[in-house]
Amino acid sequence: MFTGIISSIGLISAIEHKGGDCRLTINTGKLSLSGTQLGDSIAVNGVCLTAIELGKQHFCADVSNETLSRSTLKSAVVGTPVNLELALTPTTRMGGHIVSGHVDGIGILTEQKPDARSVRLTFQVPDELAKYIAEKGSICIDGISLTVNTVNGALFSVNIVPHTLKETTLAEIKVGNPVNLEVDLLARYLERLLLGDKAAKPQPEITEELLRNSGFLDKGIH
Known part of the structure; x- marks a missing residue:
């Protein structure tokens, strides 16, 4: 979880395409990674990513197809600036609001x-x-x-x-x-x-046929 209060502007320094998705290397700018461990979450332009490699001023993270399809990371290039935030801790000030890092x-x-x-x-x-x-x-x-x-x-x-x-x-x-x-x-x-109780049942896709069968459209109109 995050608060939406940005810690630093980072920079995408490398993009490695791997098996249909990609791995990003991100320079963290003024953001310190001294207390960060492998597997920790870091928000990159609002996208929650898992650090799989850590350096003094950079980290690497894999980006899935799901994340690429829903976010602007799909169009990122080397040199793209990004907003960075480390994950919320019990002592973090809640200056923003509760942010999951899951882009809608x-x-x-x-x-x-x-x-x-x-x-x-x-x-x-x-x-x-x-x-x-x-x-x-x-x-x-x-x-x-x-x-x-x-x-x-x-x-x-x-x-x-x-x-x-x-x-x-x-x-x-x-x-x-x-x-x-x-x-x-x-x-x-x-x-x-x-x-x-309807939440437990699959929600039907709204189509012209469904609307017609439900009486919202004239069945004689094609």
């Missing part, structure tokens, strides 16, 4: 404008994630814990203060850039709880 999907920056000394960023999210995002709720963007300012359909905005701009990769983001999104964990569990 990819958002796109649609607008970027100054707001006093801060910057207001607006993102578009996949339609299936929009229901989990609420005004004044929490959202994790590239591993950064942020508060949602406004919501309008599949669009939401966040305010980035100067310190966050300085300490994260958001200082370099441009309109059209993709970001990793993790919605509030509580929203995910709440949705599952609301299913009640």
Whole structure:
């Protein structure tokens, strides 16, 4: 588990493609790995990865096909900057919110404008994630814990203060850039709880045929 408070900006220094997935080597910048052990979790742009090799200023981690398919790591190249955070410990200050490091999907920056000394960023999210995002709720963007300012359909905005701009990769983001999104964990569990006993049964895929058989479409229309 993580808090979404970034410790350092790292750099992808090597990418090794292995059997359909890949292994990343990441330079950790100012982040100290002195207390880190093999097998520990490290969040890389909000993606929880397991350290399989440790150096003084770098670590290596394998990235599965599942992770590549759901995150921006699939398009990472050598030299890509990444936000880093070590896993939560019992003594860690909870400055952000509970973050699992399991990316739900990819958002796109649609607008970027100054707001006093801060910057207001607006993102578009996949339609299936929009229901989990609420005004004044929490959202994790590239591993950064942020508060949602406004919501309008599949669009939401966040305010980035100067310190966050300085300490994260958001200082370099441009309109059209993709970001990793993790919605509030509580929203995910709440949705599952609301299913009640139905949660134990497979949920049918919503298709035109299902809608027609359920009476939502005219069976005579093709």
